[in-house]
Amino acid sequence: MTSPSYTPDRPLRLGTRGSPLALAQARMTAEALCARHGWDADAIATVVVQTSGDRIQDRALAEIGGKALWTKELDRALIEGQIDFAVHSMKDVETIRPAEITIAAMLPRADVRDRLVGAESFDALPDNPVVGSSSPRRAAQVKRLRPDARVVLFRGNVATRLAKLAAGEVHATLLAAAGLDRLGQPDVGACIPLDVMLPAPSQGAVGIETLSGNAEMRALLAGINDVDTFDCVTAERAVLKGLGGTCHSPIAALGRLEDGGIRLAAEILSPDGRERVEDVRIISRGDSAAAEALGRSLLERASAELRALFEA
Ligand SMILES: NCc1[nH]cc(CCC(=O)O)c1CC(=O)O
Numbered sequence: 001m002t003s004p005s006y007t008p009d010r011p012l013r014l015g016t017r018g019s020p021l022a023l024a025q026a027r028m029t030a031e032a033l034c035a036r037h038g039w040d041a042d043a044i045a046t047v048v049v050q051t052s053g054d055r056i057q058d059r060a061l062a063e064i065g066g067k068a069l070w071t072k073e074l075d076r077a078l079i080e081g082q083i084d085f086a087v088h089s090m091k092d093v094e095t096i097r098p099a100e101i102t103i104a105a106m107l108p109r110a111d112v113r114d115r116l117v118g119a120e121s122f123d124a125l126p127d128n129p130v131v132g133s134s135s136p137r138r139a140a141q142v143k144r145l146r147p148d149a150r151v152v153l154f155r156g157n158v159a160t161r162l163a164k165l166a167a168g169e170v171h172a173t174l175l176a177a178a179g180l181d182r183l184g185q186p187d188v189g190a191c192i193p194l195d196v197m198l199p200a201p202s203q204g205a206v207g208i209e210t211l212s213g214n215a216e217m218r219a220l221l222a223g224i225n226d227v228d229t230f231d232c233v234t235a236e237r238a239v240l241k242g243l244g245g246t247c248h249s250p251i252a253a254l255g256r257l258e259d260g261g262i263r264l265a266a267e268i269l270s271p272d273g274r275e276r277v278e279d280v281r282i283i284s285r286g287d288s289a290a291a292e293a294l295g296r297s298l299l300e301r302a303s304a305e306l307r308a309l310f311e312a
Contacts, residue, residue, distance in 0.1 A: 008039075008043055011042060011043055011044055011045035012033075012043060012044050012045070012084045012085070012217075012220075013044075013045050013047050013082070013083040013084045013085075014026055014029065014030055014044050014045065014046050014047065014083065014084070014085060014086075014087060015047050015049050015074050015077050015078065015082070015083030015085065015086040015087070016046060016047070016048060016049070016074075016086065016087050017048070017049065017050070017051055017053075017054055017070070017074070018048040018049075018050060018054065019054065019157045020157065020158070020159065020183060021089070021157065021158060021179050021182060021183055022087070022089075023046075023048075024182045024183060025087055025089065025107075025182060025206045026046055026087045028107060028182070028206065029087045029107060029206065029208055029224075030044040030046070032107060032224040033220065033221075033223075033224055036223045036224050037220065037223065047077070047082065047083050049073050049074050049077050049083075050073065051069060051070050051071070051072070051073045051074065052069040052072065052073065053069035053070040053092070056069070067092050067093065067094045068094055070088070070089075070092040070093075071086075071088060071092065071093055071094065074086040074088070074209075075098060075101060078100075078101060078209065078210065078211055079098075079100055079101075079211070084210065084214070084217055085104070085208055085209060085210040085217055085221060086208070086209045086210075087206060087207075087208055088206070088207050088208075088209065089179075089202075089205070089206060089207075090103075090106065090202035090205040090206065090207040090233050090237075091176075091200050091201070091202040091203050091204075091205070093202070093207060093209075095237055095240045095241050096241070097209075099212065100211055100212055100213070101209050101210070101211060101212060102209060102210060102211070102212040102218065103207050103208070103209055104208055104209060104210050104217070104218045104221035104222065104225070105207070105208045105221040105222060105224055105225035105226075105230070106205050106206060106207045106208070106225060106226055106229045106230045106233060107205070107206040107208075107224070107226060107229070108226040108228075108229055109178075109204045109205045109226070109228075109229040109232070109233070110177070110178035110181055110182065110204040110205075111177035111178055111181060111191070111204055112177075112178070112194070112199045112203050112204040112254060113176075113177045113191045113192055113193075113194060113197075113199060114138065114174045114175065114176060114177065114191075114192050114197055114199055114203075115174065115175055115176070115177050115180060115188065115189030115190060115191050115192065116172055116174055116189055116190050116192055117162065117165060117172060117173050117174070117175055117188055117189035117190075118165050118170065118171055118172030118173060118189075119171065119172045119190075120190050121190060122142075122145045122146050122196070125146060125149070125171055125172060126171060127148060128148045128149070128150065129146060129148070129149050129150070129171040129172060130149070130150050130151075130152055130169075130170045130171050131146075131149050131150070131151050131152070131170060131171065131172050131173065131174070132151075132152055132153075132154030132161065132164060132165065132169065132170035132172070132173040133151055133152075133154050133173060133174050134153050134154055134155050135174075135200070136248060136249060136250045136271065137200055137250045137251060137252055137269070138151075138174045138197075139151040139250070139271065140250035140269035140270065140271050140272070140273045141197050141198075141250070141252070141269065141273065142174070142273070143271075143272055143273030143274075144269060144273030144274070144276060145196070145197075145273070147273065147274075152169075152170060154170065154173055158175060158179050158180065158183055158185075159183075161173055161175065162175075162188065174192075175188075175189060176199070176200075176203055176204060177189075177191055177204070178203065178204035194254065197252075198252035198253070198254055198265060198266075198267055198278075199252060199254055200251075200252060200253075201233075201236035201237060201239060201240050201251065201252070201253040201254075201266075202233050202236055202237060203254075205229055205233045207233070208221050208224075228257055231255075231257075231262060231285045231286060232254075232255035232256060232257065232262055233255070234286075234288065234291075235255040235262050235264050235283060235287075235288070235291040236253040236254065236255050236264070236266075236291070238288040238289075238291035238292045238295070239251075239253040239264065239266045239291050239292070239294055239295040240253070240295065241288075241292050241295065242291065242292035242293060242294065242295020242296045242298075242299075243268065243295040243296070243298065243299060243310055244310045244311070249268065249271075249309045249310055250268060250269040250270070250271060251266070251267070251268050252266065252267050252268075252269075253265065253266040253267075254266075255291075258282060259282065260285075261282045261283060261284050261285060262282070262283050262284075262285055263280065263281075263282050264280065264281055264282070264283050264291055264294060265278070265279070265280040266278065266279055266280075266294055266295065266298060267279075267298070268298050268299070268302060268306065268310070269306075270303075270305065270306050270309070271309075275302070275303055275305075275306050277298045277301050277302045277306070278298070279294055279297055279298055281294055
């Protein structure tokens with residue numbers, strides 16, 4: 001390791017939610033920064049910030065204000081100078097961010113797939129299965145695969161959801177493989193192939209934000225940025241933007257590197273899963289306009305009812 005270019009004279013304050021998954025991702029981020037810059041572990045201090053999303057557990061996120069509930073308290077802590085950077089699951093970060101805040105880096109992406117927990121496959125579920133999920137995307141995808149399924153609201157952190165499943169509240173639930181892996185539970189559930197279920201935009205990616213005006217912090221974070229993850233996730237987020245930015249409707253998107261560009265797949269569904277509009281295109285890295293256009297093209301081909309969901 002060469003000598004560090006910059007050694008903080010006080011610990012850098014890393015802001016994070018307090019859930020076990022958030023803390024695991026915060027630890028991964030701190031370790032990556034210390035390894036990259038040759039710092040001791042005490043160069044970074046973890047500041048836990050409780051978010052509205054953590055506090056409100058009995059209602060679907062879409063109903064009470066969406067993804068901002070995971071970020072707004074951390075945004076405020078950044079803007080008020082209580083933390084130097086914030087670590088998020090990119091899946092929980094809104095498409096449009098305040099101008100003062102920049103996504104400065106992403107860690108290498110984990111497994112992007114969802115896992116079905118409680119059954120080996122959708123076919124193996126009993127008749128009229130009850131599936132727990134509060135994600136509009138997963139609910140619509142489940143109903144498309146199993147029109148006899150009933151999807152019930154299921155919130156709480158990963159451990160809470162697994163406990164509800166074990167208690168028999170539902171036949172099955174869906175969880176991101178990335179979250180389970182990072183929590184040390186790689187054997188829970190069966191991975192769903194990507195051609196059966198396309199994941200949420202940004203699934204499996206950890207992002208790090210700082211103030212747009214903090215050039216020093218941006219440079220330190222750039223040192224741990226995984227460019228491949230950053231480009232693919234940025235394309236997926238641009239699809240969301242093309243679909244109207246802050247919507248709470250069933251949307252899936254996945255970008256993967258292919259032939260020097262990004263193979264970008266996306267779909268929108270009606271809540272009952274009966275209608276699905278999908279598209280796949282190869283776009284150039286960094287071509288957000290092409291990714292946004294893919295999102296818009298889905299809407300153009302959707303029925304009036306489905307389009308109305310996105311215009312609301
Ligand atoms: N608030 C839900 C959320 N946000 C990020 C993850 C998992 C990690 C990821 O997808 O990156 C989860 C749980 C889940 O979907 O199972």
